[in-house]
Amino acid sequence: MNHRFPKLLTVLALASVFALSACSSSSKDGKANGDANGQEAEESFTLKVPDAEIWGEESSALQTMYDAYEDKHPNIKLEQVTMKDDQTLAAALVSGEATDLMLMDPSAAKERYKSNYLAPLDAYYSKYGWDATMYKWAKNAYVEDDKAIGIPWNYEGLILMYNESMFKDNGWTIPTDYDELMALVPKIKAKGIMPFAWGSSDNPGVDDWWVTSIVNGVLGPDGTKQLFSGDTKWTDPSIVEAIQRYSDFWNAGYVTDKKSYAISQDDSMQLFLTGKAAMRLDGTWSLAADNEPDFDIDFAQFPSWKNDGTPVIPLGVGGGLVINAQSEHKDAVAELLNEFFSPEVVKTMAQHGIPEPIETDYGAMDLKPNVSKALDMINDAAKEGKSGYVAWSYGPPRVVQVLESDFPSVYLKKTTVEAWLADLQQKKEQDVAENRIFDLANY
Amino acid sequence: MAEVKKRSRLKNARGWLFVLPGLLFHIFAVAIPAVLSLYLPFTEWNGLSMPTFNGLDNFKQLFHDSIVGAAFLNNIKWALFWVTVPTLFAFFLAYLLNKIKRGQTVYQSIYFSTSIITVTVAGQIWLWLYNPFSGMNFYLDKAGVGFIDIPGLTIPSLSIFFVLIADMWKGFGGNVVWLLAAMTQNDKSLEEAAKIDGAGRFRIIWNIILPQLRPTLVIVTMLTVLNSFGAFEMVYVMTGGGPAHATETLSTYYYKLSTTGRQAGYGSMVALLQTFIAVVLIAVYGYLRKKKGWDV
Incomplete structure (x- = not known):
């Protein structure tokens, strides 16, 4: 008889008991603690949340939100987890290791909601009244199958940043349409200055900003809506002509001397900040950056790509906060999300040039002059019906994927404009067939 | 007798217990994904939801996809470059190092030092050097030799070679060490005898x-070619396969398809093509080894 076997069993059983008890005292125990007054305190557990430093200064509002929540809920610990990119987040979701609260762009959120990875938030919207002051178009970026699936993080627009001192010294005026732009850029080039600084080597996706600005300027807000979600085709002659114009513009050396794909966005910003370039296409999110060149910087609406058109500011949401469907503490995450609308967080977001898409009095906040001006410009454009739609928020997913990866094929003449746009149209039709487009009623 | 058998069985069981953790890891982390990877190429899958079988659709798409052709060609360029320029360079350096008596280890360390730099850092260093406005060209211009214009990544058709130079800078030291070890x-x-017989340096x-090496x-070339068909890191860090797929390789393409492209099913088909190429190369190597006596 082997006497060691029962001993081994005893040791294993004891080890199991210890292991289980260790687990139960960790993050997901849900035990209740009594407080000093003898009242029943809330459960003690840990919520996994996105790293507040994921986007540097731009995401610092998350820390404000976390601090406010932890002050009110001392028993709930927030564990910040770094998901370095969307691929990492996708892998974490599939393996069940994603955070309880997540940052996600609208198209990815919709895909993941359809695959049951995200929780619907309608009940929380009703409970907390999040949409009382939220812009409807922004909320709709996170609506799928009539269900709210996320909270839009911010709104942002594409603008023209320019070297104000250089423009003043040379007596140049800001172009508002294609004709004015084409009259100005040869003058800038003749001075040995690049008209536009642009770089996409580190992120080809930014080329999407040009296409977004071009189609908004040519079609206007309603036409852009129709292009993204309605009957207007990507092969429409006005789009063909506009994209061809950009290809000619790029090949004339007006954009980083035909070397835009060989340098990064940061490098192109350096070209602008050192006075080697006169203008940049940029986003409102960069206006809070503390750049201190030895000249004045100003910004304006990006010129229309139509001969005598009027500028349109394409707007969209930069991302959103969503709740993991597998989270065991959805109610607690929703309460954390509610802090997103606290005055401190709203102020922090606005100070970084990424305002929350809610109606609020920004005039009462201490904002940088550039940020205030941008907000005023966006508000004025919206009132006049001159605010459009960015492709990364509203475009068909397959189309956006091509815009963000393959636009150089056009200006490097690896394909024809017609063939490239025909491919986009085909991809749009695939998305329409699979019901993956942004609903026209939700704009 | 029975006692001996029992002990032997116990010993076997103990052996299995030791092997079990590694075996389970291998089954779940290698074997099952490997088998699944033979199924995924025949599915439509976005990487999130359940894959749905779509027969030979991805296979047909593979032959109509011009990017696959361009990526395959870039892999061939990559392989041809690596088996020629860096290998000859490594051989030359190893030959010289073999001749010196003092400081061999120091030189060896210097040549190998670039291999321990991570790809991300090495790629960034070369991006700075290639920057057309602030890199090498800027300093050449300052030095008064502005007529020397290094294209770097500014000419799409040449970009792949400039990425290759960066990759060679990072990786050739390994080949030097291999070849030097073999030369010692x-x-x-035999060399002494050939010298006495009047053979020149080239003939030696x-x-x-070379026959002794x-x-x-053969093994260095084989590994180089196999690595070339898996070329990914330096391309991804420096160009991401762009501009306009000018530096795309099969690996960067299927990575993009599977992640941002959300076409993991089709991406798996491109990966399967890459595996097929590797199998063919290994078969060729096996043939040469067996039939031609190119043993290692």
Whole structure:
């Protein structure tokens, strides 16, 4: 008889008991603690949340939100987890290791909601009244199958940043349409200055900003809506002509001397900040950056790509906060999300040039002059019906994927404009067939 | 007798217990994904939801996809470059190092030092150097030799070669170490005998050194070619396969398809093509080894 076997069993059983008890005292125990007054305190557990430093200064509002929540809920610990990119987040979701609260762009959120990875938030919207002051178009970026699936993080627009001192010294005026732009850029080039600084080597996706600005300027807000979600085709002659114009513009050396794909966005910003370039296409999110060149910087609406058109500011949401469907503490995450609308967080977001898409009095906040001006410009454009739609928020997913990866094929003449746009149209039709487009009623 | 058998079985069981953790890891982390990877290429899958079988659709798409052709061609360029320029360079340096008596380890360390730099850092260093406005060209211009214009990544058709130069800078040291190690094992008496018989330096290299190095050269070349068809890191860090797929390789393409492209099913088909190429290369190597006696 082997006497060691029962001993081994005893040791294993004891080890199991210890292991289980260790687990139960960790993050997901849900035990209740009594407080000093003898009242029943809330459960003690840990919520996994996105790293507040994921986007540097731009995401610092998350820390404000976390601090406010932890002050009110001392028993709930927030564990910040770094998901370095969307691929990492996708892998974490599939393996069940994603955070309880997540940052996600609208198209990815919709895909993941359809695959049951995200929780619907309608009940929380009703409970907390999040949409009382939220812009409807922004909320709709996170609506799928009539269900709210996320909270839009911010709104942002594409603008023209320019070297104000250089423009003043040379007596140049800001172009508002294609004709004015084409009259100005040869003058800038003749001075040995690049008209536009642009770089996409580190992120080809930014080329999407040009296409977004071009189609908004040519079609206007309603036409852009129709292009993204309605009957207007990507092969429409006005789009063909506009994209061809950009290809000619790029090949004339007006954009980083035909070397835009060989340098990064940061490098192109350096070209602008050192006075080697006169203008940049940029986003409102960069206006809070503390750049201190030895000249004045100003910004304006990006010129229309139509001969005598009027500028349109394409707007969209930069991302959103969503709740993991597998989270065991959805109610607690929703309460954390509610802090997103606290005055401190709203102020922090606005100070970084990424305002929350809610109606609020920004005039009462201490904002940088550039940020205030941008907000005023966006508000004025919206009132006049001159605010459009960015492709990364509203475009068909397959189309956006091509815009963000393959636009150089056009200006490097690896394909024809017609063939490239025909491919986009085909991809749009695939998305329409699979019901993956942004609903026209939700704009 | 029964006691001996029992002990033997117990010993076997103990052996299995030791093997079990590694075996389970291998089954779940390697074997099952490997088998699944034979199924995924025949599915439509976005990487999130359940894959749905779509027969040979992805296979047909593979032959109509011009990017696959361009990526395959870039992999061939990558392989041809690596088996020629860096290998010859490594051989030349190893030959010189083998001749010196003092400081060999120092030189070896210097040549190998670039291999320990991470790809991300190495790629960033070369991006700075290639920057057309602030890199090498800027300083050449300052030095008064602005007529020397290094295209770097500014000419799409040449971009792949400039990425290759960066990759060579990072990786050639490994080949130097391999070849130097092999050279030190060479029979020196053969070289001495050839010298006495009046053979020149080139003839000694060609007829004495190279034949002795053949097994190492074969394995170095084989690994280089296999690595070339898996080329990913340096391309991804420096260009991401762009501009307009000018530096795309099969690996960068299927990575993009599977992640941002949300076409993991089709991406798996491109990966399967890459595996097929590797299998063919290994079969060719096996044939040469068996039939031609190119043993290692």
